[in-house]
Amino acid sequence: MPPDTFVWKKKNTNSDKWEEISSESGQYRNSAWLVNGHSPGNLSLLISQVTEEDGGVYRCEVEGSGYTDISLTVEGCNLEKAETTQIIKAHTGETALLSCYCTDLQIKPETFAWKKLNTNTHMYEEISSESGQYRDRIQLVNGHSPGNLSLLISRLTEEDGGFYLCELKGNRRTYIKITVEEGSTKTTTSTAITASFQTPFSTASQTPSMHLSIVIPVLLLLGLLLLGGVIYWRSTGQRQGQMESGEQKGMEREQETQDQVTYSTVVHNNRTSTPTAVHTEDMTEYASIRVN
Numbered sequence: 001m002p003p004d005t006f007v008w009k010k011k012n013t014n015s016d017k018w019e020e021i022s023s024e025s026g027q028y029r030n031s032a033w034l035v036n037g038h039s040p041g042n043l044s045l046l047i048s049q050v051t052e053e054d055g056g057v058y059r060c061e062v063e064g065s066g067y068t069d070i071s072l073t074v075e076g077c078n079l080e081k082a083e084t085t086q087i088i089k090a091h092t093g094e095t096a097l098l099s100c101y102c103t104d105l106q107i108k109p110e111t112f113a114w115k116k117l118n119t120n121t122h123m124y125e126e127i128s129s130e131s132g133q134y135r136d137r138i139q140l141v142n143g144h145s146p147g148n149l150s151l152l153i154s155r156l157t158e159e160d161g162g163f164y165l166c167e168l169k170g171n172r173r174t175y176i177k178i179t180v181e182e183g184s185t186k187t188t189t190s191t192a193i194t195a196s197f198q199t200p201f202s203t204a205s206q207t208p209s210m211h212l213s214i215v216i217p218v219l220l221l222l223g224l225l226l227l228g229g230v231i232y233w234r235s236t237g238q239r240q241g242q243m244e245s246g247e248q249k250g251m252e253r254e255q256e257t258q259d260q261v262t263y264s265t266v267v268h269n270n271r272t273s274t275p276t277a278v279h280t281e282d283m284t285e286y287a288s289i290r291v292n
Contacts, residue, residue, distance in 0.1 A: 008058060009058070011057045032048075033045075051109065079101075088179070088180075091156070093155060100149040100174055103144070103170060105145045106146060114126065133160075163175060164176040212277075
C-alpha cells in the first residue's frame with residue numbers, strides 16, 4: 001500500500017539541517033529520480049552522474065511511519081599523472097590537447113579548473129573560453145566520460161606557450177608545459193609527453209634525458225655507416241687484389257709461352273742437302289728438306 005506522503009532529504013553539513021531533494025532545481029537537477037515503476041511501495045531514489053559533492057547522509061521520511069537514513073560515500077577523482085609535468089611541442093595554427101583525467105573516467109570531480117601561469121605575477125590564473133586570449137578557442141573534450149577533464153586549444157599562437165595547471169579540489173593537480181614555435185600551418189593535434197620532473201620550475205632536469213634520446217640513435221647510425229664503409233673498403237680491396245693477381249698470372253703464362261718458341265732457318269737450293277742442324281737457346285732440332 002503506497003504511503004500518503006514521503007520525502008527524500010539530505011543533511012547539510014554546514015547548517016546541520018535536513019534539506020529536501022528535488023530533481024527540478026539545485027544540485028540534483030535532472031540527476032535524481034524515483035524508481036518505483038509499477039510498485040507504489042518502492043520509494044527508492046536514483047542519483048546519476050554522481051560527484052564528490054553528492055556524498056553525505058540521506059533520509060527517506062514517510063509521514064506518520066518514520067524514516068530511514070542512508071550514508072553515501074563517493075570516492076574522489078584520483079588524477080592520472082598527478083603532480084607531474086607533461087611536455088607539448090607544437091606550431092602556430094595547430095591544435096593542442098592538454099590531457100587531464102581521473103583514473104576512473106566515470107567519476108566526476110566536484111570542482112576543477114584550468115589555469116595558466118602568469119609570468120609577470122608568477123601566479124596561476126583561471127582561463128575561460130568566454131573572454132580574453134582564449135575566446136572561442138578552448139573546449140573540454142570529456143564526451144561521455146565525466147572523469148575526462150582534458151582541454152583542447154585550437155589555432156595555437158605563440159602567446160599560448162607556457163605552463164598550464166589542471167587543478168581539482170584538495171590541491172590535486174597536474175602540470176603541462178606547451179612550447180609553440182612558428183613556421184607551420186598544419187591543423188594536426190599535438191599531445192603531451194610526460195616528463196620525469198614534478199614541478200613546472202624544474203625544467204632543466206628534463207634536458208639531459210631529451211638530449212640522450214637524440215644523441216644515442218645518432219651515434220648508432222654513425223656506427224652502422226662506419227661499419228658499412230669498412231666492409232665496402234675490404235670487399236673492394238679483395239676484388240682489386242684478385243684482378244692484379246689474375247693479370248700477373250696471365251703475364252707469367254705469356255712469358256712461358258714466349259720462352260718455348262722455337263726459331264728455325266730454312267735455306268732453299270736445287271740440290272739435295274744433308275740434314276742441317278738448327279740451334280736455339282734451349283734445344284737443337286734437325287730438319288731435312290727435300291726439293292723436287
